[in-house]
Amino acid sequence: MLAVAGILAASVMIVAIEVPSLLKNGQIKELWAFSVLLLLGIGLSVAVALHVDIPNPLNAYIAVFKPVSDFLFAFLK
Template sequence: MLLTMGILVISAAVSMFEIPNLLKNNKTKELWVFIILLLIGTSLSVAVCLKVMLPNPLNWITFIFKPFSEFIMTTLK
């Protein structure tokens, strides 16, 4: 719980430091990208801290390319 609070405090500190500068320079697109990436990063960090099982991207790649690999292996035999 303490690590989760630490992650949230650091995330809030980073946003307090960056958002006013982006608003001052009228960079709305960069502000939205910053907010979205900060939310994704914060939520993933909290999930890892709470030991939530997250899917591995390599499993998705294997799922997509395994049939293709098996097809090539059977063709070459």
């Protein structure tokens, strides 16, 4: 639980540093991108800190390309 508090504290500090300059310069699109990416990062970091099993995106690529690879290796032998 301490790790989650640390993640939230760090993200609050990042927001306090970055958001005022983005608002001052009128960078609304950048603020949206920053917010979405920060929320995604916070969510994943909290999930890792709480030991939630997060699937690896490479498993989907392996599932797709493994049969193709097996076929090519069988064909070349």
